[in-house]
Amino acid sequence: MGKKPDVLQGTLALMVLKTLDVLGPLHGYGVARRIEQISGDLLSVNQGTLYPVLLKLEHEGVIASEWGASENNRRARYYRLTRAGKKRLQAEAREWEQTAAIIAQFFKVKAEDFS
């Protein structure tokens, strides 16, 4: 079942990184809620798909995790951004800006510009 993609996974990963960057260490549920709030509908269902992404990022070394106490004093796993993660975030942000700029250029183009 690998149909749902990598596209979603890729943007999801970025969102996770940015969330952790802005808000500091969070547990899985916290990340999910914040992303839901910011992205609107994107992650309102199937929140569970976050966890494989978290694991993948952890394997890549851009986030780290450890056990901690949640709000209700229960055991929860907290994720934080590593230095490598910060670098990755910056690099990816740049890429996105570039891509967006190029696309924007294309949308500004009118027929007369080609002559």
Add this chain to the structure above:
Amino acid sequence: MRFFRRFFNRLANFVSKRNDNRRLQEEIEEHIALQTEENRYAGMTAVEARRQARLKFGAIGTVSEQYHAEQTLPFAENLFRDLRYALRQWKKSPGFALVAIVTLALGMGATTAIFSLIHSALRLPFPHAEHMVAIKNTYPAGMATVVSYPDFEDWKSRNTSFEHLAADYASRMTYVGPHEPVRINASSVSSGFLSLFGLNPVAGRDFSPAEQVKGAAPVCVLDVAFATQEFGSPASAVGRALALNGKSYSVVGVMPPMTPSIQRRAQVWLPLEAAPPWENHGNNYLFVVGVLRPGVLLTRAQGDLTVIQSQIDRQFPDNKHGIQLISLSEALFGSVRPVMLVLFAAVGFVLLIACVNLANMLLARSTERMREFGIRQALGAGPWRLVRQSLVESALLAAAGGSAGLLLAVAATRIPIQAWPKFLEAPGEVHLSGAILLFSAALVVLTSLLFGLAPAIQIFRHSAKVALQSDARTMSGAREQRLARAGLMAAELAFATLLVGGALHMVTYFVGLLRTDPGVRTDHLLSLSYSLPELRYPKDAEERLFYSQLEQKLAALPGVESVGASDDPPFASRPSSGDFLYEGGPVSRDHNLFTNIFFVTSGYLDTMQAHLLRGRFFSAQDTLTSPKVALINQSLAARLWPNQNPVGKHIKIIDNDWRQIVGVVADVCAEGAAQPAGLQVYLSTSQFNGGLSDISVVLRTRTDPMDYADAARQAVYSIDPALPISNLTPVQALAAQSIAAQSTAATLMGALGLLALLLASVGVYGVVSYSVSLRQQEFGIRIALGARRNQIFALLFSSTAWIAGPGITLGLLLAWPLNQWMRALLGKSQQLHPATLIWTTLLLVTVALLATLLPARRAAQADPMRAIRSE
């Protein structure tokens, strides 16, 4: 980079089987708990809150799977799971697995082993082997012979096509060492000969240029086995002196053996140029080998040498002759290669039969698996999952069979040299031919993959519903499967027919050989050979004296009935040949008739119990001074004077005297039990000078010939204690040895034929048995409706016959062109006997029927009640 980090993480997890499932479970629990709390704050009931929380989370199973997939190597995990499953299947039907693996192993292993053995034996491991050619003289009667020394020297100096030309003269010399004198094989070689064949000294060195000029001090190079045997080690042999034929040779080096050797395996090498035995154009004795210049074709070299030879011929018109160039491998193996090819083909057929068997078995299994696959598909397995499963199973089968085959092949190549077929010189080492291994491996792997995938492929073609309902009999694909099975069985029987036919043909041919009358009685006959050294027997008189003394002593031994001698041992003759004139024939000597010439003592033909057809054998009345006589064989008589009595006619041969023919002898297979006798003339040694220095004596004994071996040896030593004797064997052994090649080939073919029969019968049994099991219900119904045992039998036999018939017929039809090919290859005038074909057909039909018998009995015993109720 990231990929590798993840990959290594996964690998580590996979190997250590770490399972962070607990962690995931906890996280999931926590997540859902938190969500539930929020929902409760938002106003839902406890139950509803939790439910909504779980819905929002998504399918835990899927998340779990994805998480797990991220953790380890799903590929490897699936592979192992598939493998375990496949192994479980095998445990369930061990018979199938065993038969499949054995079939694969036999097919692959036997093929590779035999190919490698033959390939190794026919390989020429010399540097430039592909460019090496043998050069022979040719004479008008179409004979190709060895070459004379001055011709060789002229070719060497005048040619432009060869990098190197070298020559070799094989002879026997008497070596007197610390023990009794022995005859050893000596090889006089021209300069560069040893290095041409890639021989590098194990100790000492090759001949130096100074040692290879006429008149140089006598030196020699030893074979390493001989050096070790005589002097303890190769190094200690260097510098020692060797007494050969009364002369002392100094050892300058030790060489490894040349494999395969051009002529007899030499124990000592001598430089040819230092003392060439004969130096005139008429004496031919050299085996000449050349290495073509790069880019020079054989035809061009042939042209080049022909021109040179015609120049020589102008100067020496008495000895003119043509030249023939053939590649070295053709010269050495030409006679053996066709037989090898036939064996190759036979083994190839065995491989094919094995593959067909395998295919059938896999197909049969595939229909059983249809239902299982249908269920699995209904439970959610994607089609690729099933294909992968089939692939893994087939690959496992191929791997198991392949490794077994490889083991078989390797084991076969370690066969001890004693078991080596006698007509092939055992190669230095046997290389497992990688190419053939790969080829046969590819073939069987392809077969197993192709047919093993059949059930999975069917999935793509039929919906799961159909598969679920399938009952191997009623599936729409069942008809195709039946046809496929039938087709494969027919093909298998066709191949088997071909192979069995070929084997029978070879075996009958060989048995025929054994039965042919060699023209003499071979039992109770002892043979021994000796060669009188020139130094002690310089004149003809001494040679004669020796022989007559020996003959007397041998004849006086109790139990010896008669004694005779000839120039070569029986069945191992290499007769000289010459042209001749005959009474009533053309006057000049150029009429292209050559005949083999045999010098025999007066007691020889009598001892050999050759068949005298007319006239008389030689006797004491034929001496140097009495009228010159000769004996001819039946073939020559028929050729020269058909329908007339040759006795009393005259023939002029060898010298200028007309000889009277006093008797006609039936053809004798002097050169080997399988060689046609050809034209033969016998001349008495008592009427010639010389001819008694190098001869082979035969004794007719009353009891087992080897009983007299010691006595014979003693007789020789009592006259001359320093004379080595050789070839002390019963003549029957010589006869058997002369057809060793055919014997081996026939044995191998027979074995292959049997193997083919076995495989075919297993195949037929399998297919019929399987179709019977499919039709159990049908048989049950028939029996319930009153069918009797023999009716069921008839049913099954006829259905087998419908397939076997066309198969066997196809095989028989193909036998004809195949036989033509064999005849062209082997050059034998053996026509494929109708009897052989009939026997082949009978054999195959019997096998097919027998193989059907067991399943038929099972069918006839089908319990109607059980059969009707079974699904």
